[in-house]
Amino acid sequence: MQKLKLKAFSKILGQTALIALITFVMSEITLRIYNKINPSFVFYDSSYNRFRGKPNAPDYDFKLNSQGFKDVEFTVEKPAGTYRILGIGDSFAYGVVPYQYNYLTLLEENLNQSGQKTEVINMGIPGMGPRDYLSILVNEGLKLNPDKVMVFFYIGNDFLDNSLTANLRTEEKSYVIALIKSLIKIQSNYKGKVLNPTSVKYNDNQPTFNNQKYLQDTVNKSNMFVRNPADSIFKSFVEDAVQDLLKIKQICDSQKLPLTVVIIPDEVQVNSQLQQQVKQVFDPKNENLLDFELPNRMLTEQLQQANIDYLDLLPYFKASSQQTRLYKPNDTHWNIAGNRLAAELITQHLTSKNNQP
Incomplete structure (x- = not known):
């Protein structure tokens, strides 16, 4: 029995x-x-909130909106007759300059002068990378019913961000487990950071770091420029970053959203004096060791194969840097002139025959 x-x-x-x-x-x-x-935030990580601005916090003489973005307040529902563009990026999109000088602010002003009522929503958060761009698009961008998505890819660290911050991200292979976790957690809350308090006055000519530290930081990330490296680790970084851009493209295609990737050059790519300093550290006897345009070629080749519209700012910034300083001293980010030039170039690209709103 x-x-x-x-x-x-x-x-x-x-x-x-x-x-x-x-x-x-x-x-x-x-x-x-x-x-x-129907992409859902449930299956995408929200760790990008770790560097998000504090809602309504001061930023120089400006105030962040209630979402912690460096932008004016916007509604989820798109105003009638408005062409809405999402601007997704890292600290370059957030900007070290005050709000009124930010290239996305200037871009919106430029596009509105063309007659089409346009709203450019700045969703830049310092410290984000390609995987975060994908996450914030799904978590927060799609519900805003945009007409276009723009991703701003910074050569200086966006190839490396996925690997450097992998331990901060939680990517579930199982969607069921991800759903269960989301029901428990709902979604990450954030308190946000005050990045530029009103007590700080912006100075376009004030170096952020001393010369030695800035040069060392630049040297540390310049391995990406080495021709024919002995290992292919950087190639794997490129492939990893491109995979996230491809996922963004797939989502945009499924939502019938045009996508443009804007490639932002690092200062060492446009500053010949800084290039010589970096070359001296790597190998003073080998002038051809470093190719400062190599990462851009690798990326644009992948974007072309994926039929992703892109604008590479490198040649334009390289030419303009001969007469005008475009980066804040020892900072890697654009100064006021750099933001202005970027806004002009992006405006030209978007209003060209094939990209008109």
């Missing part, structure tokens, strides 16, 4: 396990199909 009961229990247990497995697999398939059609 005891053996019969044990056998019956084992049979029930096996059937229950089988049903649970089938349910799990079917749920996994259903959630993946649903997310393909």
Whole structure:
């Protein structure tokens, strides 16, 4: 009798396990199909909030909006007759300059002068990388019903950000587990940071770091410019970053949203004096060791293959840097002149024959 009961229990247990497995697999398939059609924040990490601005916090003489973005307040519902552009990027999009000089602020002003009522929403958060760009698009961008998405890719660290901050991200392979966790956590809350308090006055000519530290930081990230490196680790960084851009493209295509990637050069790529200093550290006897345009070629080749519209600012900034300083001293970010030039170039690109709103 005891053996019969044990056998019956084992049979029930096996059937229950089988049903649970089938349910799990079917749920996994259903959630993946649903997310393909209608992307949801549930399956995308929100760790980008770690560097987000504090809602309504001061930023020089400006005040961040209630979402912690360096922009004026905007409504989720798009105003009638408005062409809405999402600007997604890192500290370059957030900017070290005051709000009125930020290139996305100037871009919106430029586009509105063309007659089409345009709203450029600055969703820049310092410290973000390509995977974060994907996450913030799904978590917060799509619900704003944009007409266009722009991703601003900074050569200086966006290839490296995914690997450097991987331990801060939680990426579930299982959509079911991700859903369960999201139901428990709902979504990451954030208190935000005050990055530029009113007590700080912006000075366009004030160096942020001393010469030695800035040069060392530049040297540390210049391995990406080495021609024919012995290992291919940087190539893997490029592929990793491009995969996130491809996912963004897929989502934009599914929502019928045009996408443009703007490639932001690092200062060492446009500053010949800084280039010579970096070359001296790497190998003073080998002038051809570093190719400061190599990462851009690698990236644009991938973007072309994926049919992603892009604007590479490098040649324009390289030419203009001969006469005008475009970066804040020892800072890596654009100064007021750099932001102005970027806004002009992006405006030209968007209002060209193939990119008109």
